[in-house]
Amino acid sequence: MSEEIRLMKGDEAIGEAAVRAGCKAYFGYPITPQNELTAYMAKHMLDKGRTFIQAESEVAAINMVYGAASTGARAMTSSSSPGISLKQEGISYLCGADLPCVIVNVARSGPGLGGISPSQGDYFQSTRGGGHGDYHTIVLAPKSVQEAADLTYEAFSISERYRIPVLVLADGLIGQMMEGVVFKDEIDPASLPPEPFAVGHQAETGRPNRHVTSINLVPEELEKQNIVRFERYGQVKKELTRYEEVQVEDADLVLVAYGTAARVCLGALQDARRKGLKVGLFRPITLWPFPDAAIGRLAGKGSRFLSVEMSMGQMVEDVRLAVNGRAPVDFYGRCGGMVPSEEEVLAEIERILGKRS
Amino acid sequence: MEAAYSHPKSLVPVQSKYCPGCGHGIIHRLIAEVIDEMGLQARSIITNPVGCAIWADLYFDFDSVQPAHGRTPAASTGIKRMLPDHLVVCYQGDGDLAAIGTAETIHAANRGEKFTTIFVNNAIYGMTGGQMAPTTLVGQYATTAPYGRDPDVAGMGYPIKVCELLATLQGTKYLARGAVNNPVNVKKTKKYIRTAFEAQMRGEGFTMVEILSQCPTNWKMSPVQSVEWVESSMIPFYPLGEIKNTLQPDPAAAAAVKPAGVR
Ligand SMILES: Cc1ncc(C[n+]2csc(CCOP(=O)(O)OP(=O)(O)O)c2C)c(N)n1
Numbered sequence: 038m039s040e041e042i043r044l045m046k047g048d049e050a051i052g053e054a055a056v057r058a059g060c061k062a063y064f065g066y067p068i069t070p071q072n073e074l075t076a077y078m079a080k081h082m083l084d085k086g087r088t089f090i091q092a093e094s095e096v097a098a099i100n101m102v103y104g105a106a107s108t109g110a111r112a113m114t115s116s117s118s119p120g121i122s123l124k125q126e127g128i129s130y131l132c133g134a135d136l137p138c139v140i141v142n143v144a145r146s147g148p149g150l151g152g153i154s155p156s157q158g159d160y161f162q163s164t165r166g167g168g169h170g171d172y173h174t175i176v177l178a179p180k181s182v183q184e185a186a187d188l189t190y191e192a193f194s195i196s197e198r199y200r201i202p203v204l205v206l207a208d209g210l211i212g213q214m215m216e217g218v219v220f221k222d223e224i225d226p227a228s229l230p231p232e233p234f235a236v237g238h239q240a241e242t243g244r245p246n247r248h249v250t251s252i253n254l255v256p257e258e259l260e261k262q263n264i265v266r267f268e269r270y271g272q273v274k275k276e277l278t279r280y281e282e283v284q285v286e287d288a289d290l291v292l293v294a295y296g297t298a299a300r301v302c303l304g305a306l307q308d309a310r311r312k313g314l315k316v317g318l319f320r321p322i323t324l325w326p327f328p329d330a331a332i333g334r335l336a337g338k339g340s341r342f343l344s345v346e347m348s349m350g351q352m353v354e355d356v357r358l359a360v361n362g363r364a365p366v367d368f369y370g371r372c373g374g375m376v377p378s379e380e381e382v383l384a385e386i387e388r389i390l391g392k393r394s
Numbered sequence: 395m396e397a398a399y400s401h402p403k404s405l406v407p408v409q410s411k412y413c414p415g416c417g418h419g420i421i422h423r424l425i426a427e428v429i430d431e432m433g434l435q436a437r438s439i440i441t442n443p444v445g446c447a448i449w450a451d452l453y454f455d456f457d458s459v460q461p462a463h464g465r466t467p468a469a470s471t472g473i474k475r476m477l478p479d480h481l482v483v484c485y486q487g488d489g490d491l492a493a494i495g496t497a498e499t500i501h502a503a504n505r506g507e508k509f510t511t512i513f514v515n516n517a518i519y520g521m522t523g524g525q526m527a528p529t530t531l532v533g534q535y536a537t538t539a540p541y542g543r544d545p546d547v548a549g550m551g552y553p554i555k556v557c558e559l560l561a562t563l564q565g566t567k568y569l570a571r572g573a574v575n576n577p578v579n580v581k582k583t584k585k586y587i588r589t590a591f592e593a594q595m596r597g598e599g600f601t602m603v604e605i606l607s608q609c610p611t612n613w614k615m616s617p618v619q620s621v622e623w624v625e626s627s628m629i630p631f632y633p634l635g636e637i638k639n640t641l642q643p644d645p646a647a648a649a650a651v652k653p654a655g656v657r
Contacts, residue, residue, distance in 0.1 A: 100465035104472025
């Protein structure tokens with residue numbers, strides 16, 4: 038780890054982390070609020086003699102990723118919400134072909150063109166697969182520039198370990214704000230071991246043909262393939278589920294929030310504690326797999342929950358599934374690019390705990 | 395005695411699933427022959443398209459990648475950029491290339507991506523059962539043009555001449571149109587494929603060979619009628635030949651005439 042602390046925008050820190058992780062190919066299409074990421078990749082990938090293409094669309098970009106990933110290269114694309122919608126076809130194919138890759142969504146508000154301000158309205162799309170068919174992507178949700186860099190860096194190896202695309206879901210605030218960040222060591226793409234599925238280089242290896250594909254017209258076989266993939270998902274749930282807990286042990290009310298909303302909640306928690314209210318914070322870092330067992334444990338201890346989101350209420354459904362009727366689950370959200378304030382969240386906490394001041 | 399004619403090494407010796415009289419099989423063979431002649435079998439990758447040729451990975455005896463419908467040039471871009479010393483064959487039908495994948499085709503061509511597109515123009519959607527394609531001729535029947543393609547009716551528009559369309563783009567270096575309806579055209583088409591593959595391996599830019607190909611099943615014709623229809627109806631509209639050739643003069647020939655010592 039190089040200990041130099043750099044002051045950087047989230048978008049650029051994500052780019053630097055990807056370059057350091059040995060990303061060999063980046064394909065993107067301009068969209069706010071992630072333009073700085075595409076521009077950063079243009080400069081730094083080209084400087085390093087790696088592949089950068091400004092694609093003609095997000096559809097093309099994700100399918101370039103599909104091609105590059107087929108060769109075993111670390112490949113990446115990034116976009117913001119409307120562009121991520123366009124990538125869903127490609128993501129479904131990547132999942133169907135069991136190809137690794139990294140996709141970054143610096144999310145903005147919707148639906149439709151919506152706005153360019155931060156939002157968490159893409160939670161359903163991110164955690165339910167997003168495209169057609171039975172699949173999931175791994176979803177990592179950073180709360181800071183540092184965590185955005187760290188999760189992006191790690192996303193490549195996680196994706197390769199499980200052969201599942203990893204989606205880094207940041208919101209526009211994380212992408213646009215500047216914070217201090219320390220980067221991990223640079224990985225030389227040439228030092229990475231060849232992937233067991235990669236096409237190319239038959240001349241050197243003399244191995245049998247490899248076919249990267251998602252098609253299978255035999256129902257019995259396709260069902261089996263999906264079952265095997267879901268067994269891998271089970272393994273991911275066991276090994277990768279991540280979350281952060283703050284003062285949950287004695288909490289009467291646990292705030293559940295991720296990304297920017299979790300930072301707001303941390304402030305509200307501190308205010309509430311000063312007022313003597315026993316409030317905790319549960320912050321999922323992996324949105325898929327969702328840390329339902331950990332939330333279930335808290336529900337069993339008698340805490341009630343408040344899901345705070347920059348949406349009309351999406352993650353709250355997962356919280357309710359995890360709680361499974363054992364405790365009340367409330368929701369507070371702002372949307373359309375509005376970020377909830379600490380005061381608003383505190384007022385909601387006080388309302389729920391019946392101590393409106 | 396030397397074998398004058400045998401099964402290409404780059405083609406798996408199996409019976410294909412293509413319909414009797416279909417052009418895909420001939421085109422597969424031509425590609426395989428050229429790859430064998432260039433000694434590139436173990437350094438070739440085909441992107442088999444969504445369409446009848448999705449089965450190409452069963453037949454070509456080397457690696458393959460199967461992308462989404464129309465995204466074949468985008469995937470080929472990713473592959474070729476990672477493996478620039480490999481022969482990447484972007485195999486596409488007319489629906490794949492000129493309808494759903496038009497943007498990917500035009501921009502890969504415009505970037506001068508260094509793979510070769512083999513564009514199988516059978517003037518119909520084969521795999522889905524005979525719907526109108528962007529290359530369906532005016533007056534030609536399709537399940538979705540039940541009274542024949544009429545440019546003015548139901549937004550059917552006009553057949554697209556893809557080589558001519560792409561010829562204006564500076565990234566395109568070689569665009570040829572062949573056919574596989576008779577031995578003479580088959581031989582010429584093979585020559586175009588060879589020229590394109592050689593240019594690809596020299597890294598010259600975007601190369602494409604469009605091949606007029608018969609689809610007796612969906613044209614509702616016998617195989618014999620279908621090769622005749624290519625001659626009588628398709629070729630007059632889609633002229634054969636090298637539509638654009640801005641390749642460097644043959645480097646081997648150029649080297650041969652260059653006196654020693656001159657750089
Ligand atoms: C997104 C999407 N839309 C539609 C289809 C259905 N589909 C499969 S093949 C095909 C047409 C293929 O026609 P063409 O590209 O001309 O190739 P051919 O089968 O004639 O060789 C279509 C529309 C699909 N697989 N995916």
